[in-house]
Amino acid sequence: MKITVTGGKGGTGKSTIATNLAVLLSAKYRTVLVDADVECPNDYILLSTKLENEENVYLFKPKFDYEKCTRCGLCVENCGENALVMFKNGYPFLMPTLCSGCRTCQLVCPEEDAILDDRRLVGKTYHTRISDNLHLVTGMLREGEERSYPTVLAARRRAMSIDADLHLFDTMPGTGNHVAAAIEDSKVVIAVTEPTRLGVHDLEMILKLLKKLKLHAWVIVNRYDMGSADYREIVKKYSAEIIAEIPMSEDVMKSYVSGVPVVKYNPNGEVASILKDIASRIEEVL
Ligand code: SF4
Ligand code: SF4
Structure with missing residues (x-):
């Protein structure tokens, strides 16, 4: 009850x-x-x-492997929390306090293992x-x-x-x-x-x-x-x-x-x- x-x-x-x-x-x-x-x-x-x-x-947060990232920008475009911004060089960058841990970025990323699992203490x-x-x-x-x-x-x-x-x-x-x-x-x-x-x-x-x-x-x-x-x-x-x-x-x-x-x-x-x-x-x- x-x-x-x-x-x-x-x-x-x-x-x-x-x-x-x-x-x-x-x-x-x-x-x-x-x-x-x-x-x-x-x-x-x-x-x-x-x-x-x-x-x-803990809450999931994305960890980028810039060797595998092709700079397509899909993760940044699809992040509903605006927790990702694009560096001038085209690589995504995370602002952790805005991240809800929803994993959308990981789901839309076309490159295998370009976005790995990390976590932050909340x-x-x-x-x-x-x-x-x-x-x-x-x-x-x-x-x-x-x-x-x-x-x-x-x-x-x-x-x-x-x-x-x-x-x-x-x-x-x-x-x-x-x-x-x-x-x-x-x-x-x-x-x-x-x-x-x-x-x-x-x-x-x-x-x-x-x-x-x-x-x-x-x-x-x-x-x-x-x-x-x-x-x-x-x-x-x-x-x-x-x-x-x-x-x-x-x-x-x-x-x-x-x-x-x-x-x-x-x-x-x-x-x-x-x-x-x-x-x-x-x-x-x-
Ligand atoms: S986990 Fe969700 S909120 Fe966090 S960066 Fe990825 S898409 Fe944005
Ligand atoms: S979706 Fe994947 S490949 Fe595209 S910019 Fe983001 S991390 Fe890089």
Whole structure:
């Protein structure tokens, strides 16, 4: 069973909600929390744990054998990412950070072995065993790297290879293919938002994507007493369902500072109770 916590906008408290749900659900179910927010993974910080069992994520990049290249220019013409430019002498030259690793250049090259396989490091994945019932898989993009998709895919692959009752994904903000890759096959997607104009705008983007992917959407409005933007109309428009409205809370701030998830910091507090209700909703579909 796969459940995803996402949000069009960053900073809505998505990771706080994902980590707390993982802690609650792992009391009963073998849970893998997948931090697919590869540009800024912070679930391990919120859980006060370490990144362990590092694995590299590589992406194909072409390596030119200029002895075999006939300077036909087909690779440059067909590179959809404009990652290849032609030198004055007619030989192709790669700008690695633009390369998506699609191999089109290799496919269109008429000369055997003029384009060989090479690879570049784009990110890392980690596997931390927090307890018998709670594992954390983290994807982390290499500094300066722009292509997050391969690292998200690698984290997903690594997480799904772990036998569990529940895989709980925490995605990047936004609605790009890096988010779609994490969301795919989810039984339920939880979109976390806040009642600001930007929050509601980005909520609409993510609900649009979920509709396109034919995925059922639950909405959590975090810090619902912080702003006055109307989120209900948008939720209604996309036939989504508001499952919780979480107030601003000192408990959450204090739990950050102490490095303890709020459901453990103050298990009987208002926010912990709401999170427990959300976990129970998830249990109903497990
Ligand atoms: S692998 Fe794809 S993106 Fe990279 S240089 Fe070749 S055609 Fe361009
Ligand atoms: S397609 Fe092959 S032969 Fe043509 S320029 Fe590119 S590497 Fe050289």
